[in-house]
Amino acid sequence: MKSVRKSGVAASLVGVLALAACSGGGGTASPEAEGDDTSGETEAAEIRLWINGGDTPQDLRDYLVSTFEDENPGSTLVIEEQDWNGLVPRLQTALASESQTPDVVEIGNTQAPTFTYAGAFRPLDGLYEELGGDDLLEGFVQAGTADDTVYAVPYYSGARAVFYRKDLFEAAGLEVPTTLAEFTETAIAMQEANPNGTENFSGFWFPGQDWYNGTAWVYSHGGDLAVQEGDQWVGALSAPEAQEGLAEVQRLFTEATNAPVDADSNEPWVPFNNGEAAMFSAPTWARWSIDLPECNKGVDPEDTSEEATALRAEQQACNEEKTGIFALPGMTEGEVATVFAGGSNIAIPAKSQHPELAESLLRIIFSEEYQTMLASNGLIPGNSTYASAMGDDVYATTAVAAALDAKLTPAAENWAAVEGERLLEDFFQQVAAGADIAEAAATTDQLIADTLN
Amino acid sequence: MSVSRTPVRTPAVPGPAAPARRPRRRPWSRWAAYLLLVPAVGAIALGLGYPLVRQFVLSFQEYGLAQQFGRPAEWVGLDNYVALLTDPYVWGVIGRSLLFCAVNAGLTVAIGMSLAVLMARVGRAARITLQVGMLLAWGTPVLATLTVWQWLFDSQYGVINWLLAEPLGMEGMRYHSWLIEPTSFYLVATVIVVWMSVPFVVFTVYAGLLQVPAETMEAAQLDGAGAWQRFWRITVPMIKPVLFVVILLQVIWDLRVFTQIYVLQRAGAPTRDTHLLGTYIYSLAEEFSMAGAMATIMLVLTLVVTAFYIRRMLRAEEL
Numbered sequence: 001m002k003s004v005r006k007s008g009v010a011a012s013l014v015g016v017l018a019l020a021a022c023s024g025g026g027g028t029a030s031p032e033a034e035g036d037d038t039s040g041e042t043e044a045a046e047i048r049l050w051i052n053g054g055d056t057p058q059d060l061r062d063y064l065v066s067t068f069e070d071e072n073p074g075s076t077l078v079i080e081e082q083d084w085n086g087l088v089p090r091l092q093t094a095l096a097s098e099s100q101t102p103d104v105v106e107i108g109n110t111q112a113p114t115f116t117y118a119g120a121f122r123p124l125d126g127l128y129e130e131l132g133g134d135d136l137l138e139g140f141v142q143a144g145t146a147d148d149t150v151y152a153v154p155y156y157s158g159a160r161a162v163f164y165r166k167d168l169f170e171a172a173g174l175e176v177p178t179t180l181a182e183f184t185e186t187a188i189a190m191q192e193a194n195p196n197g198t199e200n201f202s203g204f205w206f207p208g209q210d211w212y213n214g215t216a217w218v219y220s221h222g223g224d225l226a227v228q229e230g231d232q233w234v235g236a237l238s239a240p241e242a243q244e245g246l247a248e249v250q251r252l253f254t255e256a257t258n259a260p261v262d263a264d265s266n267e268p269w270v271p272f273n274n275g276e277a278a279m280f281s282a283p284t285w286a287r288w289s290i291d292l293p294e295c296n297k298g299v300d301p302e303d304t305s306e307e308a309t310a311l312r313a314e315q316q317a318c319n320e321e322k323t324g325i326f327a328l329p330g331m332t333e334g335e336v337a338t339v340f341a342g343g344s345n346i347a348i349p350a351k352s353q354h355p356e357l358a359e360s361l362l363r364i365i366f367s368e369e370y371q372t373m374l375a376s377n378g379l380i381p382g383n384s385t386y387a388s389a390m391g392d393d394v395y396a397t398t399a400v401a402a403a404l405d406a407k408l409t410p411a412a413e414n415w416a417a418v419e420g421e422r423l424l425e426d427f428f429q430q431v432a433a434g435a436d437i438a439e440a441a442a443t444t445d446q447l448i449a450d451t452l453n
Numbered sequence: 454m455s456v457s458r459t460p461v462r463t464p465a466v467p468g469p470a471a472p473a474r475r476p477r478r479r480p481w482s483r484w485a486a487y488l489l490l491v492p493a494v495g496a497i498a499l500g501l502g503y504p505l506v507r508q509f510v511l512s513f514q515e516y517g518l519a520q521q522f523g524r525p526a527e528w529v530g531l532d533n534y535v536a537l538l539t540d541p542y543v544w545g546v547i548g549r550s551l552l553f554c555a556v557n558a559g560l561t562v563a564i565g566m567s568l569a570v571l572m573a574r575v576g577r578a579a580r581i582t583l584q585v586g587m588l589l590a591w592g593t594p595v596l597a598t599l600t601v602w603q604w605l606f607d608s609q610y611g612v613i614n615w616l617l618a619e620p621l622g623m624e625g626m627r628y629h630s631w632l633i634e635p636t637s638f639y640l641v642a643t644v645i646v647v648w649m650s651v652p653f654v655v656f657t658v659y660a661g662l663l664q665v666p667a668e669t670m671e672a673a674q675l676d677g678a679g680a681w682q683r684f685w686r687i688t689v690p691m692i693k694p695v696l697f698v699v700i701l702l703q704v705i706w707d708l709r710v711f712t713q714i715y716v717l718q719r720a721g722a723p724t725r726d727t728h729l730l731g732t733y734i735y736s737l738a739e740e741f742s743m744a745g746a747m748a749t750i751m752l753v754l755t756l757v758v759t760a761f762y763i764r765r766m767l768r769a770e771e772l
Contacts, residue, residue: 088739089738092518092521092738095522096521096522114518114739115518117519118517118518118519118521118522119519119522119523119524120518120522200609200627200628208633208721209721258628260608260609260628260630260721261630261633261721262608262630262631262632262633262720262721262722263608263609263721264721271609350522414739416739417739417740420736420738420739421724421725421736422718422724422725423725425724426723426724426725426726429633429721429723430723433633447725
């Protein structure tokens with residue numbers, strides 16, 4: 001009896017051991033196989049569009065589906081929303097497979113070079129002029145270009161702007177800053193003033209891993225994250241211009257914020273809504289997330305009754321009355337800082353089985369109607385001609401002003417790896433924790449160079 | 454995990470027409486035995502063999518994103534292994550992983566065993582409470598648990614910091630950042646990992662304890678053995694096979710821990726300073742060949758660490 005039990009243990013052990021030792025690795029989504037019922041002469045088919053995150057509103061998606069189906073009778077468009085988190089590994093597997101690849105794919109602007117160089121996309125040369133040509137956002141086109149061929153075109157862009165509490169500024173007797181240096185002074189003065197006596201109050205919400213915002217100081221001082229020298233990339237954080245910017249960043253971290261060193265740029269409006277921060281910097285669509293307690297009417301966001309809608313409008317108006325917005329100022333008065341340009345590109349995967357239909361969808365996306373719809377939803381459209389449709393309220397004008405000078409991450413083939421390894425999150429966290437800037441920059445430059453080359 | 458499942462054995466009943474001492478096997482029955490193995494072997498070969506071979510082959514190539522989209526892969530021999538094994542950072546990751554594994558597996562087994570013994574001693578109501586608690590901890594999805602733990606340890610709004618600061622009066626801990634220092638990061642990770650794996654140890658060891666015959670214990674007690682002696686001299690040797698399995702599995706699981714570390718890193722820890730083998734391999738995923746080489750190194754490491762146990766286990770079977 002005893003030996004039987006033992007060998008039972010051993011037998012099941014071998015199986016479990018094999019399983020336990022070898023099953024590792026990252027999980028990937030398993031998109032369902034594409035419906036390959038391509039019958040009929042017009043090659044009608046179902047094509048799939050991958051959209052990331054919730055930035056594309058539902059009515060825009062509905063518009064794409066119905067317009068596509070009108071223009072391509074018999075064909076259908078399925079939009080699948082992907083999460084920004086873990087997008088790179090998901091694309092690595094899906095785009096390499098004929099049966100799993102979507103037919104049109106949205107990709108983060110900083111991830112675009114990696115996939116463009118890898119040959120993941122179909123060249124768009126024939127279509128480029130038709131989609132907008134030189135009117136397309138230039139930095140984004142560069143991010144989607146390899147060896148003078150365009151593979152990925154800009155979908156939308158969103159620059160960061162600074163939101164601030166008007167009442168707190170007034171109470172502290174502060175004005176909206178007009179230069180970058182003044183911004184630091186204002187943030188520090190704000191934190192010292194702390195008009196409401198809030199515990200753990202931040203003049204400017206600046207969490208330690210927030211490299212998206214930190215980069216603005218590096219760029220505005222004329223620095224860069226990495227530069228190309230010959231055919232090699234080198235990290236540029238040690239360059240004097242970048243160091244100047246980083247010194248300012250460290251001053252903000254130490255004197256103008258009480259944000260945790262171990263937090264990232266997600267949801268900066270939470271402390272703002274709690275009254276724990278007087279300013280935060282985020283893409284301009286963050287206006288919809290501002291929800292000050294003194295304005296909150298306690299309506300259910302799902303409630304669609306007329307009364308609730310009216311209350312929500314009142315609430316939004318109250319929030320926007322108490323909140324101001326300005327573009328981060330530049331080095332001299334009247335100038336705007338060079339901030340990090342967020343946004344995404346859109347491309348047709350090389351393995352797509354329905355490239356003609358995919359091109360038809362791209363034409364719809366770059367049509368005046370759709371570009372205007374993007375703009376009126378607060379996103380800077382890929383074709384800059386239609387940016388005027390964003391309206392002329394303070395949010396729209398600030399967004400456009402901030403975006404004019406915005407700059408992307410280096411268009412290096414392996415840039416996605418720098419983000420994958422979270423080198424910049426780590427670096428800015430070290431700066432926030434009070435590390436020696438020159439030393440930390442030298443180490444990170446080396447890591448960036450190792451990763452890019 | 455079934456500890457007490459008996460393996461299929463060829464019936465050793467002698468046929469009526471077989472006067473020989475050893476039963477003569479009919480030829481088809483031998484083939485049938487092999488045939489019965491096919492589904493299991495096939496599944497393992499397909500599910501584990503293919504990725505393993507692929508990983509092994511990749512580790513000798515230069516294979517990145519471009520190769521995945523059709524560029525031919527270059528053979529680079531041992532370059533990937535040399536690059537990894539000459540990097541002091543990699544050795545740091547290996548060292549940290551081994552230490553993390555030893556501490557976690559040790560703590561898990563120690564706590565799990567204690568709770569199992571407790572469970573065998575307490576009354577019915579207490580036992581059921583324990584069992585339900587354990588099952589809940591074991592049954593909650595990993596990501597859900599991690600979200601809760603993350604909230605608990607949040608530096609600004611977390612309950613742990615609040616508890617330390619408000620009722621306990623440690624004002625300095627009000628906005629303490631738990632994840633920013635690698636040591637305290639691993640402390641948090643250990644709490645979470647141990648918490649999640651203890652129930653498995655408790656249930657397995659408890660099942661083992663139920664198999665220890667009461668008469669033996671009674672006899673030992675009559676012979677004058679104290680409670681402590683009875684535990685170490687009788688109970689432990691009797692549930693040894695179970696303990697071996699539990700320890701072995703814990704070592705393997707804790708060596709390749711991934712989800713907990715990955716999620717905690719994203720909750721604000723310095724990524725590079727907190728990598729363990731699992732997350733490090735994942736961070737290499739831009740270059741599949743490098744990741745493949747690192748995964749192979751990890752596999753060898755796992756086999757080396759567990760070789761002792763496996764040998765013991767196989768010997769136990771021969772007895």
